[in-house]
Amino acid sequence: MIHKYKMHGSNMVVDVNSGSLFVFDDISFDILDYYNEYSNEDIIKKLSDKYDKKDIEEALNEIYELKSKGLLYSKDPYQNYVPSFETEPVVKALCLHISHDCNLRCKYCFASTGNFGGDRTMMNKEVGFSAIDFLLKNSKGRKNLEVDFFGGEPMINFDVVKEIVAYGRQKEKEYNKNFRFTITTNGLTLNEENIRYINENMHNIVLSIDGRKEVNDKMRVRIDGTGCYDDILPNYKKIANMRGQDNYYVRGTFTSENLDFSEDVLHLADEGFEQISVEPVVSKDGTGFELKEEHLPKLFSEYEKLALEYVKRRRDGRWFNFFHFMIDLSQGPCVIKRITGCGAGHEYLAITPTGDIYPCHQFVGNDKFKMGNVKEGKVVNNNIQNYFRNSNIYTKDECKKCWAKFYCSGGCAANAYNFNEDINVPYKVGCELEKKRVECALWIKAQEMTGQ
Numbered sequence: 001m002i003h004k005y006k007m008h009g010s011n012m013v014v015d016v017n018s019g020s021l022f023v024f025d026d027i028s029f030d031i032l033d034y035y036n037e038y039s040n041e042d043i044i045k046k047l048s049d050k051y052d053k054k055d056i057e058e059a060l061n062e063i064y065e066l067k068s069k070g071l072l073y074s075k076d077p078y079q080n081y082v083p084s085f086e087t088e089p090v091v092k093a094l095c096l097h098i099s100h101d102c103n104l105r106c107k108y109c110f111a112s113t114g115n116f117g118g119d120r121t122m123m124n125k126e127v128g129f130s131a132i133d134f135l136l137k138n139s140k141g142r143k144n145l146e147v148d149f150f151g152g153e154p155m156i157n158f159d160v161v162k163e164i165v166a167y168g169r170q171k172e173k174e175y176n177k178n179f180r181f182t183i184t185t186n187g188l189t190l191n192e193e194n195i196r197y198i199n200e201n202m203h204n205i206v207l208s209i210d211g212r213k214e215v216n217d218k219m220r221v222r223i224d225g226t227g228c229y230d231d232i233l234p235n236y237k238k239i240a241n242m243r244g245q246d247n248y249y250v251r252g253t254f255t256s257e258n259l260d261f262s263e264d265v266l267h268l269a270d271e272g273f274e275q276i277s278v279e280p281v282v283s284k285d286g287t288g289f290e291l292k293e294e295h296l297p298k299l300f301s302e303y304e305k306l307a308l309e310y311v312k313r314r315r316d317g318r319w320f321n322f323f324h325f326m327i328d329l330s331q332g333p334c335v336i337k338r339i340t341g342c343g344a345g346h347e348y349l350a351i352t353p354t355g356d357i358y359p360c361h362q363f364v365g366n367d368k369f370k371m372g373n374v375k376e377g378k379v380v381n382n383n384i385q386n387y388f389r390n391s392n393i394y395t396k397d398e399c400k401k402c403w404a405k406f407y408c409s410g411g412c413a414a415n416a417y418n419f420n421e422d423i424n425v426p427y428k429v430g431c432e433l434e435k436k437r438v439e440c441a442l443w444i445k446a447q448e449m450t451g452q
Contacts, residue, residue, distance in 0.1 A: 002072060003403035004032055007443045008308055014442060016403045018074040021329060022066075023446050027051050028059040035063060036073065078339055078406075079394065089385060091138040092343065093146035095350040095361045096131055098123045098161055102153040104186050104228065106220050108255050108281050108289045114152035116352075116365040122157045123353040127374065128164035131351045134374040136175050143176070149183040150350075150361055158194060165201050184208065184251075186220070187232035195235065199242055207236045210252040211264020211278060218257065219289075237272060245274040249323065252278040255289035259298045262306040269313070269320040277323035280433055282415050291429055300436045307440035311447050327407070327441040338393075341409035345371075345388025349379075359388055362414030388413065388423065396424045398431070407438045 001016040004024075011029035013022040024032070030050070034043045044056050066072040100121045102114030114120070132147070139145055147168065149161050161183070168179045182204040198205055209232060210216040217227025240248055250273045254261035261278055268276050280299075283290040291299070310322060342348060345359035349371070357371040357379060358364045372380035379385050393399040393410045411434065415427040 001076075001403060002032065004029060005439055007304060007439060010443060010446060012439070012443055012446065013072075014403065015072050015074055016406065017076045017078075018071055019329060019406065020066075020071040020074075021442055021446060023450065025059070027055055028063060031056070031059055031063060088140070089138075089346040089379075089389060090140045090142050091135055091347060091349060092142050092144075093148070093348045094131055094135050095148045095150050095348070096123065096128065096164070097151060097350060097352050097361070097364060098128070098149045098154040098164075099152035099157040100353050101156060102151060102186070103156060103188050103222065104153065104220055105223055105225075108219060108253060108283055108287070110282065110362060111152070112365075118365060120152075121353045123160060123351075125160050125163040125167075127351075127353065127355045128160060129167050130355055130374040132164065132168050132171055134351075134377060136171060136177060137377055138379075139177070144178045144180065145172075146348075147179055147181050149181070151184070153186055153188070154183055155185050155189045155194065158189075162197065162201075180204070182206065186228070187235055188222075188228060190232070190235040190239075195239055195242070199239070203247060205239060205243075205248045207232075207239065207248060207250045208252070209233070209236065209250050209268070210254070211258070211261070212267045215258045215264055216252075219253070219255065233271070240273055240275070249275045249277045253281050254278055255281040255283070256291055256295060257289060259295055260302060261299075262302040262309070265306055265322060266309060269318070274320045275323075276320055279324075280430070282412075282418070282427070282430065284418070291433075293429060293432075296429070296432055299433060303433075303436050303440050307444055311444055324437040325441045325444055327438070327445060329445060338406045338409055340389075340392045341411070341413070344413050346385050359384065360414055362412075362418070391423050396426060398426050402431070402435075404431075404435045404438050408434045 003014045003016060005012050011024040011026065013024050013029070013032065014020070027047070030047060031043055034046060038046070040060050043060065044053055047056055063072060100115045100118065105113045135145055135147070154161060165181055168181070172179050180203040181201060183198060183202050184206040186208045208220070209229070210219055213227070213229040216229045220228055222228060236250060250268050252264060252268070254264065258264060265276055265278050280291055281289055306322065307325065310325060313320065348360060350358045350361045350364050351374055352358070352364055355374040357373060358369050359371065363369040369384055370381065371384050372378065391410070391413065393405045396410055399405045399410050411426045411430055413423040415430050416423045416425055419427045
């Protein structure tokens with residue numbers, strides 16, 4: 001399987017199975033429309049009114065060489081390598097819902113403004129300690145473990161965060177493990193003291209902001225309806241600079257209210273941030289903020305516009321990373337990750353303030369997906385765990401025939417379920433946006449490799 005597309009004057013060709021990336025000339029690019037269905041003689045006839053016969057023959061020979069080397073129209077090397085989960089699952093990461101409350105009331109919030117459809121509660125240290133014990137017990141031989149403090153807003157329960165971190169540091173020595181703690185915050189309660197603590201103890205920090213002031217303050221509002229941009233921006237800049245512009249993200253969400261989201265990405269870059277992620281909202285019809293198929297042409301244009309500016313700025317020394325354009329063609333995800341994705345439901349789990357276990361943060365509150373409680377020391381509902389473990393790009397009909405499957409690994413299970421009530425039926429709008437992002441990322445890589 002190959003995928004060919006044009007972007008900013010480049011003829012891009014991707015061999016799906018080998019991962020090979022090419023920039024073709026016009027003749028070779030046009031030949032690919034016929035290559036596997038017609039003989040060389042027929043291809044020459046079809047293109048003879050456009051190109052010289054000798055040039056067509058030369059291009060055909062070059063394509064044949066690439067194919068013979070397994071770089072074009074290569075066979076799927078992974079189809080017979082679908083992981084066999086006969087062994088017990090290994091838990092590698094937890095999302096600790098340290099708070100099911102928030103001091104913001106973001107209009108597009110998937111978590112019902114922080115309480116995930118339930119009571120506004122906080123995790124106590126005992127539940128947090130049990131979560132750490134659960135991770136240590138179920139991580140088997142895995143040495144490096146991830147713990148993300150999430151909410152709601154984690155900073156309004158920050159004393160418990162610090163106690164859990166201290167407990168984890170104590171336990172990692174006993175178990176010869178290594179915890180990497182991260183925290184996601186809306187920034188409202190950041191101050192000198194807790195910024196210093198975060199920089200000393202958190203491997204990564206996600207700082208929520210939607211971009212331009214008018215965009216951010218329309219969506220990310222306090223309980224009284226006022227915006228937060230002016231209050232959070234200075235501390236975000238301080239954290240980014242103190243971290244040497246690394247190991248953080250400013251992370252935003254775009255909705256149907258700001259389809260020109262590339263302006264928000266560039267605004268954040270202009271404010272000096274070098275690690276940026278602005279994600280599409282995932283919201284069902286009727287909310288007023290949802291992204292629809294009719295929005296796709298505009299959004300595609302925005303991604304392509306952003307890719308062009310991204311390359312230009314990097315060449316001019318105004319460097320920044322955009323999360324969705326980061327792609328590694330030589331040292332990318334391992335085979336299992338390419339096939340199975342993020343590991344939600346078995347490698348990665350979410351823990352509520354009361355200790356209940358869910359496949360990931362986006363399933364919290366849906367009792368059908370409750371898997372047990374950390375106080376029990378293990379996952380009790382193995383059916384749910386196996387449901388996620390056995391899901392991969394080869395169990396999803398749409399993914400099997402998609403050129404981008406090894407880049408997105410089948411997409412987000414939560415989005416698939418929330419839109420289609422089946423984790424094996426991907427969310428269509430999300431798929432289309434992902435494919436465009438991958439096209440942009442590959443085009444950027446081609447520009448870097450060719451020095452154009």
